[in-house]
Amino acid sequence: MATLTAWKFDSPTGAAQAENTLIELAKEQLINIYDAAIVEWQPGKRKPKTRQANDLTGSGAVGGAFWGLLFGILFFVPLLGAAIGAAAGAIGGSMADVGIDDDFIESVKAKVTPGTSALFLLSSDAVIDKVREAFAGVEAELIHTNLSNEDEAKLRDVFADEA
Secondary structure (H helix, E strand, O other): OOEEEEEEEOOOOHHHHHHHHHHHHHHOOOOEEEEEEEEEOOOOOOOOEEEEOHHHOOOOOOOHHHHHHHHHHHHHHHHOOHHHHHHHHHHHHHHHHHOOOHHHHHHHHHHOOOOOEEEEEEEEOOOHHHHHHHOOOOOEEEEEEOOOHHHHHHHHHHOOOOO
């Protein structure tokens, strides 16, 4: 089963660096990446840049429409007209089935701010020890996951500061 996770980095380039690490891990078959997208928010900019991480996209990719809708809900809805906002709200309701609910949206909006970046990842079958090694020293905050509480705790342990 695929897991959706959202990670926040304290620099605008942190998510892109994590993407490079994930590309290497995927090549070594240490994690299955179905899809990913990145938000990079440079200091002083009004809104972030978003992009689908095409180098990570696998056969189970959800596609640009999914990421476009998600990022539209997260970062641009206040700029959209009421009709588009209502349509996004209706579609957004179906996103709750995959763990994208109001809590997710509010936590991402609160944490992904100018000067930060975020990686949204749809993945499975990670070899946890190898992933931990690859991300040693990387400071990332897990914003959201659709894992069970027990599995989420294990995931947080993988990326806990080992200082």
